[in-house]
Amino acid sequence: MSKLNNIELIATSTFGLEAVVGEEVRELGYTDVRVENGKVTFRSDLSAIPRANLWLRSADRIRLKVGEFQARTFDELFEQTKKLPWSDWLPKNACFPVDGRSVKSTLFSVSDCQAIVKKAIVDHMQGTYNQSWFEEDGPLYRIEVALLKDVATLTIDTSGVALHKRGYRGLIGGAPLKETMAAALIRLSRWNPDTTLIDPFCGSGTIPIEAALIGQNVAPGMNREFASEHWPVIPKELWRQARMETHDLANYDRPLEIIGTDIDDEVLKVARLNAEEAMVNDAIHFQRMDVSQVRSSKKYGKIICNPPYGERLGEQQEIERMYQKMGDVFQALDTWSFYVLTSNENFERIIGKKASRKRKLFNGNLKVDYYQFFGPRPPRPNREGERRSGRVLSETAK
Template sequence: MNFKFIVNTPMGLEKVVSEEIKSLGLSTELENGRVYFNGDEKTIVETNLKLRTVDRIRIILGDFEVKTFDELFEKVKALPLSDVLGPNAMFPVTGRSHKSTLYSVPDVQRITKKAIVEHLKDAFKMTGKLPEDGPRYKIDINILKDRAILTVDTSGDALHKRGYRVGQGEAPIKETLAASMLKLANYDGTNTLYDPFTGSGMIALEAAMMARNIAPGSNRSFDSESWDIIPEDLWTQLRTECEEQADYDKEVKIYATDIDSDMIKIAKKNAEEVGLDDDIHFGVLDIHDLDHVDEHAQIITNPPYGERIGEAKAVEQMYAKIGELMTNFPSLNVYLMTSNKEFEQIVGKKATKRRKLFNGYIETTFYQYWGVK
C-alpha cells in the first residue's frame, strides 16, 4: 500500500530532516515546518527505527478544504480510513485550528471522531458502539486557513523517547535536537568530540549512537507494531538488519563533562541504559579547567544561556573560555547553541555560519566556527 507521510519539524531544521529522510532512498517535499514523503509499509518501520531528527512519523489520511461542520463530517467519513484502521481500533482524536472558519477545536475533534466511527461501522458492517479495545491509532486533525490535514501517528510515543533516558536535569534538550546539532556539525565519529556542558548527556549519547550507526529506535516500541497492515516479521527483519548494521567496535573519542557531579551521575546512568557507559569519557570538570583539546576536535554543546537572574556574568566568562580555546587551538571546530545575542562579541570572533534554532519555545542561534584544516 502506498502512503503519503508528513513529519513536523522545528523551524530551521526542515532541510536537516529532509536530508536524513533522503538518506533512506526516499524523495521529499518541504514546507515551512513540514517535510512530506511517500512510501509503503516498510517505510513505516524503517523511518521509525532509523530517523534521529524527527519526533513523529504520521500518515496523511486526508488533505482537503473545509468551512462547515457538515462538510468536515462528510469529507472525513468519505476517506478510505478502513484501509488503515481495523474494526477494533482505538483512535483518540486530537485537533488544532488556526486562522480557520471552524475555530472550535473541541467541536472539530468531536465531529471528526463521529465521522470516523460512522465510516468504520459501515466498512465493517457493525452496529452499536465500537469496541475500541485494539491497537492504538492516534488521529490528529489540523486545520490551517481552512485546509484540513487528517493524520494517523505511526510512532506512538514521540521518537525523541529513545528508551535510554532514565534521568535528566532541569532543562535537557530533546534527543532529536541533539541529533540535529550533530548533523549540522557533520559529526561522524572521525574527530574527538567534547561537550563541556553535557548535563544528562544527550549530545554525547546521540553522538556515540550516530558514530556507531546504532538505530535510535532499537530500544523501544511503536504503536504501528501492532497494526494489522504491517506484517510482524517485517519489524523483526528490519530490527535484525539494524543490529547487523551497527558498528559496535568503532573507536570513538567522546568527552562529556559538567561542573555538576549529580548531572554526571545521571548522564552515566543514561549511558548504561543504552550500553555506552564504557565508550564515553564522563567527568566532573569546570569549563575553565579545560586546557587541552585534540587536533581538529569538535566542541558540540548546549551551554547555559544566562537568562536567570545572577547568571549572566558567570555565563559570559564561560563563553569567553570557549573563545580562548579557539585562539589557543586553531584547528578546533565549535558548534554551540545559545539564546545569548552577544555570544560573538563575548568570544571576540564572528561565526563561520549562524542558524536560528528553537530549543523548545526558546529562540536560539546555532553558532558554527570552523577550525583551520
C-alpha cells in the same frame, strides 16, 4: 493491500530542522521527498513505517497521511472525512482519539473539529463493519485533524511516544536537551566518527550519547516500541526485518573519541548511567572539569555544546564570565571547530569572535541560535569511515 504499497508519510520536525530531517529521509533511500515548514513528506510502501520510526534521529514523529481537502464548513469537514479510507487502517476494535489544531482557518474551534472528525470516522466504520458501537479496546491510532488556511489534513500517528524518547534517559539533569535536537546539532556540525568531539557542558550526556549512536550507526529507536507495531495491517515480518536491519548495520566495535565534561559530579553520574543504558558507555569518556580547563592534544576536533543560558534574573553576569572562558578555549584550540546553542543574543560579542554561520532554532518554546565557528578543514577521512558515520546505506531501502 495494493493501496498500502503507495502511502504518504509525514516526518514532523522542530522549526529550523526540516532540512536535516529531509536529509535523513533521503539517506534512508526514499526519493519522493518534500521539505516544508515543520514537516517532511515522503512516499513509500508499508515498510517505511518501521524503518522511519527506527532510524530517523531528528524527526519528532512519523504520521501517516490519510487525506487532505478544503473545509470551510463543518458539513464539508464531516463529509470529506467520512469518505476517507479509514477502514483500510482501523480495525473494529481500534482506539482512535482525535487531536486537533487550527491556524488561519474559518473553522477555528478545535474542539468542534475534533468532535466532527470523530463522528465522521465512526459513521464510516459503522458502514464498513455493520455495527453501531465500537469498544475501542484495541491498538492505538491517535488521529490528528490539522487545519491550515482552510485545508484540513487528517493523519494517524505511527510513533506513539515521541521519537526523542529513545529509552535510555531514565534519569535527567536540569533543563535537558531533547535527543532529537542533540542529534540534529551533531548532524549540522558535519561531525564524523574519525574526529574527536568534546561537549564541555554535557549535563546528563545527551550530546555525547547521540554522537556515539551516530558514530556506531546504532538506530535511535532500536530499544523502544512504537504504536504502529501493534497495527494488524502492518505485517509482523516487516517489523522483524526492520529491526534485523538495525542489528546488522550497527557497528559497536567502532572506536570513537567522545568526551563529555561538566562541573557537577552528580549530573555526571546520571550521564554515565544514561550512556550505559544506551549501550555506548565504552565509547564516551565523562570527566569533571570546568570549561576553562578544556584542552586537547589533537590538532583537529569539534566542540558541540548547549551551555546554560542564564534566563533567570541575576544569572547574567555569571553566564557572561562562563562565555568568556569559552572564548579563551576557542583561542587555545584555534584549529578546532565550535558549535554552540544559546539564547544569548550577545554571545559573539562576549566571546570576541564572529560566527561563521548562525542558525535560528527553537529549544522547546525558547528561541535560540546555533553559532557555528568553522576551523580549518582537516585532512579528508577515509571513505569507508565516512560511509559508516551514522548513515543507513541507501541500498537497504525497500
